[in-house]
Amino acid sequence: MDTPIELSKSPRKLGPSNFEVGPIAYGCWRFAGTDVATAQAKIETALACGMTLIDTADIYGVDGGGQFGDSEELLGDVFKTAPGLRERMVLATKGGIALGVPYNSTRAYLTSAVDASLKRLKIDTIDLYQIHRPDLLAPVAEVADALTSLRALGKIKEVGLSNQTCSQFRALQAHLDFPLVSQQPEFSAWHQEPLWDGTLDLSQELGLATLAWSPLGRGMLAVGKPDDGLQEVLCFENVMGVLKRLADREETSTANIALAFVLAHPANVIPIIGTQTIERIRESAQALDVRLTRRDWYDIVEARQGAPMP
Numbered sequence: 369m370d371t372p373i374e375l376s377k378s379p380r381k382l383g384p385s386n387f388e389v390g391p392i393a394y395g396c397w398r399f400a401g402t403d404v405a406t407a408q409a410k411i412e413t414a415l416a417c418g419m420t421l422i423d424t425a426d427i428y429g430v431d432g433g434g435q436f437g438d439s440e441e442l443l444g445d446v447f448k449t450a451p452g453l454r455e456r457m458v459l460a461t462k463g464g465i466a467l468g469v470p471y472n473s474t475r476a477y478l479t480s481a482v483d484a485s486l487k488r489l490k491i492d493t494i495d496l497y498q499i500h501r502p503d504l505l506a507p508v509a510e511v512a513d514a515l516t517s518l519r520a521l522g523k524i525k526e527v528g529l530s531n532q533t534c535s536q537f538r539a540l541q542a543h544l545d546f547p548l549v550s551q552q553p554e555f556s557a558w559h560q561e562p563l564w565d566g567t568l569d570l571s572q573e574l575g576l577a578t579l580a581w582s583p584l585g586r587g588m589l590a591v592g593k594p595d596d597g598l599q600e601v602l603c604f605e606n607v608m609g610v611l612k613r614l615a616d617r618e619e620t621s622t623a624n625i626a627l628a629f630v631l632a633h634p635a636n637v638i639p640i641i642g643t644q645t646i647e648r649i650r651e652s653a654q655a656l657d658v659r660l661t662r663r664d665w666y667d668i669v670e671a672r673q674g675a676p677m678p
């Protein structure tokens with residue numbers, strides 16, 4: 369029997385922490401490069417739409433042609449202009465990517481990275497600090513020690529990991545006497561690896577929040593056009609075919625079907641949307657009204673797999 373999948377609009381626990389956040393989060397990867405008033409309008413719109421987790425990183429700004437720290441700096445300028453905003457959100461940032469190195473999670477680096485993020489953001493404490501990508505050379509015990517000290521000093525409140533394997537997550541957790549609260553993998557109707565590589569199972573096992581980055585495949589699932597150089601174009605068209613059929617039926621966009629796809633997974637998945645267009649921030653909130661059935665959801669999985677489920 370096919371059944372509809374209810375998407376809860378209620379706030380969700382940020383894993384084993386005291387924070388609660390809206391079911392959709394807002395991301396600041398593409399945030400830098402505008403004036404403060406425009407940036408403030410985006411943050412206010414996201415908060416008004418219930419997107420109470422705001423995700424940034426120290427490195428954001430570089431991909432947009434700017435500099436390391438630009439996105440945090442701009443968000444900090446927004447906080448300075450509108451001091452009340454900071455208290456209305458759960459603020460997440462990341463560190464550990466060192467340009468050209470490429471990664472550094474040593475005690476000295478993380479300690480200075482957190483101080484630099486706090487300074488750019490013009491705040492006293494980071495609600496969720498995430499290691500952006502695992503540093504294969506940093507001893508796990510040292511990373512754990514650095515994070516424990518930063519937490520004891522109140523510079524960071526909770527810790528999450530991004531782009532790590534499940535065993536990397538477990539290795540760090542084993543050296544901590546407090547629980548990690550979140551994972552941040554790439555997860556979308558196009559990038560479905562977390563369904564199969566244990567990431568979403570780990571979230572359910574440990575009660576973590578799963579912050580899904582690029583839930584629209586960096587926009588491809590909204591635009592309907594594969595990125596230049598994308599392999600598997602035929603497969604992409606098949607996935608888009610299913611998203612379009614469901615979007616027509618639900619009288620919504622393929623973007624919102626794609627968001628509903630990740631929201632439907634039971635691993636406390638919180639998609640981080642990345643649009644910098646105010647109207648699209650508002651439209652994204654309507655993804656919570658989409659009613660996919662189990663059959664619809666598996667149609668999207670099968671289109672990506674290129675075969676029916678066994």
Ligand SMILES: NC(=O)c1ccc[n+]([C@@H]2O[C@H](COP(=O)([O-])OP(=O)(O)OC[C@H]3O[C@@H](n4cnc5c(N)ncnc54)[C@H](OP(=O)(O)O)[C@@H]3O)[C@@H](O)[C@H]2O)c1
Pocket residue numbers: 394395396397398423424500530531552580581582583584585586587588590591621623640641642643644645648
């Ligand atoms: N942990 C990590 O390693 C990592 C990596 C990447 C991203 N992230 C996080 O994930 C967040 C989201 O990433 P993302 O920006 O790639 O997310 P996304 O939501 O998959 O893609 C956003 C892109 O899609 C475009 N788009 C959205 N709706 C559209 C529509 N209806 N028509 C045309 N274009 C549309 C946006 O353009 P417009 O702005 O013009 O609407 C934007 O360029 C980031 O901000 C960051 O917080 C984390």
